[in-house]
Amino acid sequence: xxxxxxxxxxxxxxxxxxxxxxxxxxxxxxxxxxxxxxxxxxxxxxxxxxxxxxxxxxxxxxxxxxxxxxxxxxxxxxxxxxxxxxxxxxxxxxxxxxxxxxxxxxxxxxxxxxxxxxxxxxxxxxxxxxxxxxxxxxxxxxxxxxxxxxxxxxxxxxxxxxxxxxxxxxxxxxxxxxxxxxxxxxxxxxxxxxxxxxxxxxxxxxxxxxxxx
Ligand code: HEC
Ligand code: HEC
Ligand code: HEC
Ligand code: HEC
Numbered sequence: 001x002x003x004x005x006x007x008x009x010x011x012x013x014x015x016x017x018x019x020x021x022x023x024x025x026x027x028x029x030x031x032x033x034x035x036x037x038x039x040x041x042x043x044x045x046x047x048x049x050x051x052x053x054x055x056x057x058x059x060x061x062x063x064x065x066x067x068x069x070x071x072x073x074x075x076x077x078x079x080x081x082x083x084x085x086x087x088x089x090x091x092x093x094x095x096x097x098x099x100x101x102x103x104x105x106x107x108x109x110x111x112x113x114x115x116x117x118x119x120x121x122x123x124x125x126x127x128x129x130x131x132x133x134x135x136x137x138x139x140x141x142x143x144x145x146x147x148x149x150x151x152x153x154x155x156x157x158x159x160x161x162x163x164x165x166x167x168x169x170x171x172x173x174x175x176x177x178x179x180x181x182x183x184x185x186x187x188x189x190x191x192x193x194x195x196x197x198x199x200x201x202x203x204x205x206x207x208x209x210x211x212x213x
Contacts, residue, residue: 030121081141141183
């Protein structure tokens with residue numbers, strides 16, 4: 001056996017469960033389009049997507065209230081952390097995930113239909129990957145994680161910038177200083193660290209990138 005070490009091979013969305021038409025799965029096998037990205041992005045948005053970035057093409061969630069995590073020891077300011085009740089154009093990165101992962105809008109409900117074929121019969125996400133419409137029992141998201149919070153908490157690393165936690169690759173990104181689903185998850189790569197993670201969970205390495213525990 002040839003053992004290859006020391007090289008990080010980035011996986012691709014093409015061979016992941018986020019490939020709705022191929023890969024392992026696929027979730028929408030009856031789609032005629034041959035495009036992978038189109039279930040989330042389009043190069044030319046329609047007006048009803050109201051310029052939701054990044055070039056978003058997936059119908060957003062209509063859930064008004066997801067709730068937010070709360071606990072006696074939490075130090076973060078959660079007053080703007082609610083991700084529900086916002087339309088296309090002002091959705092947080094986490095709300096984009098919940099456009100499929102809250103199980104309320106079909107995975108293949110798109111703003112712009114691809115030119116090369118249909119997207120199949122409407123199908124919502126069910127089963128273990130459906131997180132439902134409550135986020136009060138999930139790791140907190142959509143709040144500012146900065147040096148001030150790290151000082152207040154005493155057990156958190158101060159982020160190096162409002163774009164990322166540290167300078168270790170692959171980075172754990174922050175979105176305008178906020179922690180989102182995509183800080184822990186890489187939506188485009190399920191293979192490097194399953195399930196779609198930014199860092200290994202062996203020895204809880206992912207958690208220790210932020211928490212000094
Ligand atoms: C299942 C949904 C999904 C699919 C499929 C998908 N993306 Fe994304 N993409 C996202 C989300 C969510 C974000 C924002 C979160 C982030 O930046 O990590 C994003 C961000 C991006 C960005 C901007 C941020 C960055 O990393 O540079 C680019 C560029 C991008 N995607 C390209 C692509 C391309 C090209 C494909 C197809 C090969 C693709 N995506 C397929 C969901 C998806
Ligand atoms: C266009 C719809 C769509 C969007 C948007 C989307 N997902 Fe998914 N996701 C899916 C589907 C479909 C599956 C596969 C479900 C299954 O196999 O039962 C999945 C699976 C997953 C899994 C489990 C993978 C595994 O191997 O067990 C994770 C984790 C995940 N998604 C995270 C995210 C995160 C985080 C975001 C946002 C950054 C996101 N997804 C955005 C549709 C989506
Ligand atoms: C603090 C890091 C972190 C954040 C933030 C986070 N996740 Fe996860 N997520 C994980 C880890 C770690 C796992 C794997 C858990 C395991 O295997 O025991 C996971 C698992 C999942 C799964 C697989 C099903 C399951 O219940 O295990 C889905 C789907 C998922 N996450 C989606 C999301 C979405 C959507 C968001 C934002 C609302 C999010 N995650 C926010 C770390 C995170
Ligand atoms: C990207 C950085 C980041 C990652 C990765 C991360 N966390 Fe967190 N986590 C935070 C921040 C920031 C808070 C808010 C802490 C506070 O306000 O007291 C938090 C909050 C928590 C809380 C709630 C604390 C409380 O006082 O109620 C727990 C528990 C927790 N994280 C566990 C984990 C675990 C377990 C993992 C790995 C699966 C993980 N975190 C990964 C940044 C992260």
